Amino acid sequence: MSSRRRIAASVLFSATLLLGVAVSAAAEGDGIVRIAYFTSADCDNCAAVSADVLAPLLAERGDLVQIKVIDIYDAEAPGALHTLNYEMMLEAEQMFGVAAEDRGVPMLIVGGEVLIGAEEIRERLLCLIDTCQTVGGVPWPEIAGLEEIAPVDELEAGSTSGLDPWRDDIAPCEDGEDVCRPVITWAAYFYEVGCQECSRVEYVIRYAQSVHVELVVEEYNVHEDTALAEWLGDEYGLPEEHHLVTPAIFVGEDYLIGSEITDEALLALADKYALGG
Numbered sequence: 483m484s485s486r487r488r489i490a491a492s493v494l495f496s497a498t499l500l501l502g503v504a505v506s507a508a509a510e511g512d513g514i515v516r517i518a519y520f521t522s523a524d525c526d527n528c529a530a531v532s533a534d535v536l537a538p539l540l541a542e543r544g545d546l547v548q549i550k551v552i553d554i555y556d557a558e559a560p561g562a563l564h565t566l567n568y569e570m571m572l573e574a575e576q577m578f579g580v581a582a583e584d585r586g587v588p589m590l591i592v593g594g595e596v597l598i599g600a601e602e603i604r605e606r607l608l609c610l611i612d613t614c615q616t617v618g619g620v621p622w623p624e625i626a627g628l629e630e631i632a633p634v635d636e637l638e639a640g641s642t643s644g645l646d647p648w649r650d651d652i653a654p655c656e657d658g659e660d661v662c663r664p665v666i667t668w669a670a671y672f673y674e675v676g677c678q679e680c681s682r683v684e685y686v687i688r689y690a691q692s693v694h695v696e697l698v699v700e701e702y703n704v705h706e707d708t709a710l711a712e713w714l715g716d717e718y719g720l721p722e723e724h725h726l727v728t729p730a731i732f733v734g735e736d737y738l739i740g741s742e743i744t745d746e747a748l749l750a751l752a753d754k755y756a757l758g759g
Contacts (some may be wrong), residue, residue, distance in 0.1 A: 520589040523555035535536040537639035548633040593662035594621040614662035694752040
């Protein structure tokens with residue numbers, strides 16, 4: 483990527499950072515609503531949702547809806563869990579703050595919303611889809627491993643439909659467009675090669691991401707992205723002498739520089755923005 487293009491892309495990311503908006507090339511206004519569906523082959527309610535809700539939905543709106551199925555049942559070892567898929571579900575529950583007493587399957591993730599149980603899925607899925615299509619669609623949630631799973635083309639339909647996917651008279655959800663935004667906390671991290679303090683901060687970032695799986699950190703070499711560092715310094719009101727100081731992390735409306743970047747401080751910021759701060 484040329485220097486000019488890299489700076490332009492970086493400034494776009496930084497505007498995203500300041501506005502608290504998630505940008506995804508996978509759903510840039512294409513109108514497609516992408517759904518992650520956690521299920522289990524030994525779950526009767528899951529079978530009903532698959533056959534009576536999702537199958538007709540794909541049949542009628544397959545050009546505007548994509549579904550990835552994550553089955554936590556291990557078909558090769560009946561009665562056992564599919565470890566990787568189960569860990570993906572745990573990560574999703576943590577990312578979206580699902581309370582322990584509410585966890586279970588079937589579970590759908592649409593944008594920034596989680597629907598759990600056949601009843602809630604039947605009641606809310608269609609209005610969520612309609613709402614999210616009005617804002618240009620939604621990307622896949624940022625769950626490790628989900629990118630390896632291909633969307634399904636179809637699901638086996640049941641004898642009755644629990645949802646009318648061909649209807650166009652459903653009012654958008656009362657929650658509004660915010661429900662379509664994926665839960666992602668963006669951060670920009672500036673470092674320089676040979677910086678011992680930067681090396682230590684990389685472990686701080688990894689630890690924060692292990693606790694907050696929604697935390698996405700873009701890394702920038704301050705000597706290659708000097709213009710961006712200067713621009714962010716101006717936007718955040720940093721003293722001139724701090725514009726190119728490393729290590730530095732910018733999260734939402736906050737920043738940490740040098741020795742300020744501790745496990746406790748970065749976790750506090752991740753907590754703040756995970757809660758909508």
